[in-house]
Every structure is written in structure tokens, then in C-alpha cells.
Amino acid sequence: MKTAYALAGLPALALAFPGMMGVNSREEALQQLKETRMAEQAEKEKRQVLGGLLGSLTGTVGGVINDLTGAVGSVTEALNPDNKRPEPGYTFQAPGPNDSRGPCPGLNLLANYGYLPRNGHVNYGQVVEATARGFNMGLDLATVLAVFAILTDGDIPSQSWYLGTGPSNVGGLNRHDTVEADISPNREDYYLGCGNNHALSSRIFTQNVQFASQDPNKEFSLNAMGNQWAANGAFSVKNNPYLYLFPFPSIVSIAAYNFYPQFFSNGTYGAGGVANYESIASIIGAQFDEKTQQFEYVPERWPENWYRRATEYDAVQALTDGFTIIYPHNPIPMVFPQLANVQNLTPQDILCVIYEGITSITPLFLGGTVESGANAITSLVSLLDSAGLSNTTLGCPASAESQNGASLLYPNASQKGGPLNLPPTASDGNAGNNVYNKVYFTKAPTTPQCNNQASGVNP
Numbered sequence: 001m002k003t004a005y006a007l008a009g010l011p012a013l014a015l016a017f018p019g020m021m022g023v024n025s026r027e028e029a030l031q032q033l034k035e036t037r038m039a040e041q042a043e044k045e046k047r048q049v050l051g052g053l054l055g056s057l058t059g060t061v062g063g064v065i066n067d068l069t070g071a072v073g074s075v076t077e078a079l080n081p082d083n084k085r086p087e088p089g090y091t092f093q094a095p096g097p098n099d100s101r102g103p104c105p106g107l108n109l110l111a112n113y114g115y116l117p118r119n120g121h122v123n124y125g126q127v128v129e130a131t132a133r134g135f136n137m138g139l140d141l142a143t144v145l146a147v148f149a150i151l152t153d154g155d156i157p158s159q160s161w162y163l164g165t166g167p168s169n170v171g172g173l174n175r176h177d178t179v180e181a182d183i184s185p186n187r188e189d190y191y192l193g194c195g196n197n198h199a200l201s202s203r204i205f206t207q208n209v210q211f212a213s214q215d216p217n218k219e220f221s222l223n224a225m226g227n228q229w230a231a232n233g234a235f236s237v238k239n240n241p242y243l244y245l246f247p248f249p250s251i252v253s254i255a256a257y258n259f260y261p262q263f264f265s266n267g268t269y270g271a272g273g274v275a276n277y278e279s280i281a282s283i284i285g286a287q288f289d290e291k292t293q294q295f296e297y298v299p300e301r302w303p304e305n306w307y308r309r310a311t312e313y314d315a316v317q318a319l320t321d322g323f324t325i326i327y328p329h330n331p332i333p334m335v336f337p338q339l340a341n342v343q344n345l346t347p348q349d350i351l352c353v354i355y356e357g358i359t360s361i362t363p364l365f366l367g368g369t370v371e372s373g374a375n376a377i378t379s380l381v382s383l384l385d386s387a388g389l390s391n392t393t394l395g396c397p398a399s400a401e402s403q404n405g406a407s408l409l410y411p412n413a414s415q416k417g418g419p420l421n422l423p424p425t426a427s428d429g430n431a432g433n434n435v436y437n438k439v440y441f442t443k444a445p446t447t448p449q450c451n452n453q454a455s456g457v458n459p
């Protein structure tokens with residue numbers, strides 16, 4: 001399985017990162033022409049697909065949900081009782097007002113059951129263990145995510161971070177453009193949400209439910225999530241003047257679309273497990289209110305009789321699903337200069353860029369500007385090495401090594417909309433930690449929503 005994924009090329013990425021402008025030969029010119037045609041064709045198809053997709057989203061949400069709950073639910077996999085979650089001793093408890101929760105439904109849920117500290121202040125070791133036990137996330141994938149969270153949103157000496165906002169509204173996963181990014185599966189963009197990049201958006205999940213209802217098996221399949229990415233991407237490109245796709249956070253954001261079926265299915269997706277409404281809505285904390293026809297954001301919780309996937313899902317699988325299935329639904333150009341002229345990228349190429357970027361990155365510290373000593377970085381790199389992401393294991397070419405990892409992974413961090421020059425938000429009130437039991441964004445925010453609707457209304 002791992003090998004098959006590893007060998008898969010990622011031609012869609014080449015399309016996203018346009019080739020170098022200089023042309024040295026006729027062959028190159030022809031190649032460029034071919035690529036331009038392909039890009040035009042892809043753009044045309046994208047517009048047709050989007051037009052069709054959005055045009056066909058009709059009917060009341062309640063009706064669509066009945067359709068979804070009626071049609072799915074039968075897991076055909078022989079389920080191993082060892083994979084049932086939660087395990088004895090881990091019980092659901094809604095977070096209290098001072099417990100930190102944020103944009104990641106997976107980590108929020110693990111904290112709600114005590115797999116992670118319930119106060120939401122977590123460290124590397126806890127997260128690696130909890131994500132494996134709770135969801136069967138591979139060590140390399142959990143490590144890459146955790147290392148970035150520590151580097152950009154957390155505390156390096158203690159290898160820890162907050163799931164939402166850190167003390168005094170500083171740091172934590174809510175911090176924009178570091179690990180958290182725009183075009184998320186079910187959160188609004190930082191600018192358009194007026195700083196609320198972390199609460200479940202009722203209107204986006206409504207759209208997601210509708211895409212799932214169009215799926216042949218009525219599931220939140222990879223294809224349904226690809227349609228969700230296409231629609232969300234088109235919305236952000238149109239309405240968010242601060243949209244800037246940084247390589248690392250964008251990769252997280254794209255892979256998060258495949259996390260829906262791959263981690264939240266009941267059973268193993270692709271091997272008899274189902275990415276059904278019952279599992280997804282419960283795990284991401286979307287509670288439908290018949291009266292208002294809106295989704296209230298409630299604490300993330302496993303449904304009854306839920307089984308985690310039986311096999312690990314690792315970094316290479318995540319990148320492959322993300323870039324061969326989700327991203328091609330709407331290949332929005334990204335700034336990824338080092339990969340611009342690579343025609344046949346593999347997930348390893350991308351992991352190499354990430355690995356080598358980290359080895360020389362300047363941390364975007366909590367305040368945003370302080371440089372950290374080399375020792376701290378060395379300790380984080382050793383985490384990547386011990387998770388199997390070393391240079392030698394990946395076979396990264398020496399030429400890909402960067403002298404300046406910060407500009408590789410966060411190019412032009414200070415430009416408009418970048419992590420060191422965030423979009424303006426009129427209200428800090430949306431930075432809050434525990435934001436449950438409210439309805440957020442009943443309508444699409446085409447301009448920043450800083451009123452009650454953005455910060456949530458009591459249902």
C-alpha cells in the first residue's frame with residue numbers, strides 16, 4: 001500500500017506551480033504550449049464542474065439529511081473489537097469555559113475524551129500517542145503536523161501548544177497562516193470570518209452535506225470532499241482579498257479534506273468502512289436544528305458503536321490523496337517556487353521540501369518576529385528523524401536543500417495577508433477558545449462578518 005502511494009506521481013501539482021518563464025529550445029516552447037492548453041482546459045472544466053455543482057445544490061437541508069441518514073450506515077468490514085472507540089476509561093466530557101479548543105476537530109475530540117489533556121494544552125508525546133490510539137494516524141504524519149504546531153504556534157522548549165488560543169490570545173492553533181489556513185473544509189477564512197477561523201460554519205457544512213447527498217453511496221467520500229474543496233476555493237478566490245496560499249498550511253488544509261473520510265469514517269474507508277453523516281456530523285460537532293434548519297456547533301464526539309480505521313494512515317498517503325484527488329478538483333495556484341519546474345512530483349518530493357525547510361526555518365515565534373537559537377530547532381528536527389522523515393530515508397536530493405527555510409515554507413511572510421502581516425479584523429472577540437453551543441455563519445460572508453453572526457448566536 002505504502003509503495004503504491006509512494007510511486008504515484010502528482011501531475012496536478014506541476015499545473016499549479018507554473019514552469020519557469022525562460023524558454024531555451026523548441027521542445028521547451030512546445031512543452032510550455034501544451035501545459036498552457038492543459039491549464040486552459042482544466043480551468044474550463046473547473047468552471048463547468050463548479051457551475052454544475054453549485055447549481056444542483058437544492059432542496060431543504062432537513063430533506064437532504066433524511067436522505068443521508070436513511071441511505072447509509074452499514075459497515076461491511078469485519079470490525080475488530082480492539083478498534084472500538086472510546087476505549088474503557090475514556091469518557092466524553094464537554095469542555096469547560098477555560099478549556100482550549102480550536103480549528104482541529106480531531107484534536108478537540110481527543111481532548112473531550114481525555115486522550116489529550118482536557119484543558120487543551122498538549123505536547124508532542126501526548127499528541128503522537130493520542131492520534132494513533134484514537135484515529136490510527138501514522139507517526140510521520142502526526143510528527144510533521146506537531147512539529148509545525150510547536151514551531152509556529154507553540155513553545156519549543158516544552159514542545160507544547162494550545163488547541164485553540166494560547167494565554168492572552170497569543171499563539172495556539174487558531175493562529176492564522178501558520179498551520180491554520182484559508183479554504184478549510186468547514187471553517188470560514190480568517191479575514192471573512194473576522195478572525196473566526198475555528199468554529200464550524202453552518203453554511204459551509206450545509207453545502208458539504210449536499211455534496212455528500214450527491215455521492216452514489218451518500219457518503220462524505222473523497223470525491224464529495226473534492227467538490228467541497230472546489231466550491232470553497234472558488235468562494236475564497238472570489239471574496240477574500242487576503243487569500244495567500246502558503247505551502248505548508250495549504251498542504252494541511254488540503255489534506256484535511258481527505259481526513260474526513262480517512263479518519264472519521266466508521267471502520268476503514270475503502271475497506272468496508274463508511275464515511276456516513278452519522279459519523280462525520282457527530283465527530284466534527286455539527287448538530288442540526290430542525291426549527292432553524294441550521295447547524296449548531298457542539299463539542300466534538302464519537303457516535304455510538306464507532307470503530308477507528310484498522311490500518312495506519314501516514315504522511316505519504318495523506319499527500320497522495322490530497323494532491324491526486326482533492327486538489328485537482330480546483331487547482332488554485334500556490335506559491336511553491338522550489339517545485340515550480342518539477343513535472344512529476346511524488347509525495348516524497350513534497351516531504352523533502354518540508355523536511356529541508358524545517359531544518360533551516362526561522363521560527364515564526366509567538367510574537368511573530370523573534371528568532372530562536374539553532375539548538376531548539378535541532379531538537380525538533382530530531383523528532384522528524386526519529387519518525388522516519390530523515391533526509392536519508394526520503395532520499396532527498398542535496399540540490400533541494402534550502403539556505404532559508406522560512407522563505408521556502410512561508411515565502412514573503414510579511415506580505416499582505418501573510419503570517420507576519422495578518423489581514424485586519426475588526427474584533428478580537430472572535431479569537432475565543434471555547435466557542436460551542438452556538439450557530440455560526442448562517443449566510444456566506446462575502447465581506448468580513450464582525451457582527452453577532454460571526455461570533456455566534458445562541459440557538
Ligand code: HEM
Pocket residue numbers: 103104105106107127131135137141142143145146149173179180181182183184185186187252253256257259260263264
Ligand atoms: C497531529 C497533530 C495535529 C495538528 C497540529 C492539527 C492541526 C490542525 C489545524 C491547525 C487545522 C486547521 C487547518 C485549516 O485551517 O484548514 C486542522 C484542521 C483539521 N484537522 Fe487537524 N491537526 C492534527 C491532527 C489531526 C487528526 C488526528 C485529525 C483527525 C483524526 C485531524 C483532522 C482535521 C480536520 C478534518 C481538519 C479540518 C477541519 C475543518 O475545517 O473542517 N487533525 N488541524
